[in-house]
Amino acid sequence: MRLVDVGKSYRPGSPVLTGVDLVLEPGVPSVLHGPNGSGKSTLLRIAAGCETPTTGRVDGRPDVVGYLPDRFPALLRLPARRYLRHLAAIRGVPADDAAATAEEVLAELGFTGADDEPMAALSKGNTQKVGLAQALSCGAGLLVLDEPWSGLDADAIAALDDRLADVRVRMLLTDHTGTAETLPGAQVRRLGPDGRLDRGPGPTASRVRVRVEVRCPGDPRAVLDRLPPARVEEMAPGRLVVLLASRHSDAWLAAALAAGCSVHDVVREQA
Numbered sequence: 001m002r003l004v005d006v007g008k009s010y011r012p013g014s015p016v017l018t019g020v021d022l023v024l025e026p027g028v029p030s031v032l033h034g035p036n037g038s039g040k041s042t043l044l045r046i047a048a049g050c051e052t053p054t055t056g057r058v059d060g061r062p063d064v065v066g067y068l069p070d071r072f073p074a075l076l077r078l079p080a081r082r083y084l085r086h087l088a089a090i091r092g093v094p095a096d097d098a099a100a101t102a103e104e105v106l107a108e109l110g111f112t113g114a115d116d117e118p119m120a121a122l123s124k125g126n127t128q129k130v131g132l133a134q135a136l137s138c139g140a141g142l143l144v145l146d147e148p149w150s151g152l153d154a155d156a157i158a159a160l161d162d163r164l165a166d167v168r169v170r171m172l173l174t175d176h177t178g179t180a181e182t183l184p185g186a187q188v189r190r191l192g193p194d195g196r197l198d199r200g201p202g203p204t205a206s207r208v209r210v211r212v213e214v215r216c217p218g219d220p221r222a223v224l225d226r227l228p229p230a231r232v233e234e235m236a237p238g239r240l241v242v243l244l245a246s247r248h249s250d251a252w253l254a255a256a257l258a259a260g261c262s263v264h265d266v267v268r269e270q271a
C-alpha cells in the first residue's frame with residue numbers, strides 16, 4: 001500500500017499535510033511522530049479511508065481496515081458487545097468469527113464494563129479496549145491505530161504489546177508513549193510542523209532499545225501502574241524486565257527508582 005504525494009487542506013491556503021509519500025508493508029509497523037497539530041491523525045484518517053486527501057492518492061489499500069480513531073465515538077447508547085456485533089455486521093465479517101476474536105481481545109485487555117452498560121457510560125480505559133477490540137477483530141489487512149496505548153492500565157498495556165508484536169499485516173500508528181517503537185520491525189517517521197514527512201525511516205538512535213531489569217517491592221503490577229508505559233518482557237514477584245525505546249529509558253528509570261525499585265541490569269540493543 002502506498003500514499004503518493006498526499007496533501008490535505010481544511011481551509012484554502014493552510015495545508016495540514018504536504019507531499020506525503022509513505023509505503024506500508026506487512027510486518028513493518030510505521031510509527032508516526034510529530035508535534036501536536038502536525039497532522040498525524042489527519043494522515044491516519046486518510047490512510048484508513050475515512051477522509052479524502054485534497055491532493056495525491058492512496059494506492060493498494062486492503063479491503064478491510066481496522067481503525068482506532070483518536071476520538072472514539074463516546075455518546076453511543078449500545079452496550080459494548082452489541083456495538084461490536086453491529087460493527088462486524090456493517091463490515092460483512094462473519095459475526096461468530098468477529099465476536100470470538102473481539103471477546104478474546106476484550107479478555108486479554110481486561111475489559112471490565114458490564115454487559116448492559118451503554119458505551120457512553122464506560123470509563124476511558126474500557127472505551128479504549130472496545131475500540132481496540134473492534135479494530136483488531138475484523139480480519140483487517142491494514143491496522144490504523146491512533147494512540148492505541150492511551151488510557152490503558154499496566155496489564156492491558158502489556159497485553160496489547162504482545163498482540164501487536166504478533167501482527168503481520170500493514171500497520172500505521174501514532175504513539176506518544178514510545179511503546180510502538182519497540183514493536184518488531186518498527187520504523188519511525190516524523191511529520192514536521194509544516195505537514196511534511198521526513199524522507200526516510202527514523203534516525204538510528206530512535207531504534208536503539210534498552211532492556212531494563214529492576215527489583216521491585218511486592219507485586220510488579222502495582223508498581224507498573226505508577227510507571228510510564230513500557231513493553232513488559234518478564235514479570236515475577238519482586239522482579240520486572242521491560243523493553244524501552246532508548247529516549248524514554250532515563251525517565252522510566254527515574255520513575256522506577258522513585259517507586260521504590262532498584263536497578264538490576266540495563267542493556268542497550270539495536271532493534
Ligand SMILES: Nc1ncnc2c1ncn2[C@@H]1O[C@H](COP(=O)(O)OP(=O)(O)OP(=O)(O)O)[C@@H](O)[C@H]1O
Pocket residue numbers: 010016034035036037038039040041042043070
Ligand atoms: N475536521 C477538521 N476540520 C478542520 N480542521 C481540522 C480538522 N481536523 C483536523 N484539523 C486541523 O488540522 C490540524 C492537524 O490536526 P491533527 O488532529 O491531524 O493533528 P495531530 O498531529 O494528530 O495532533 P495531536 O498530536 O494534537 O493529536 C490541526 O490544526 C487541526 O485543527
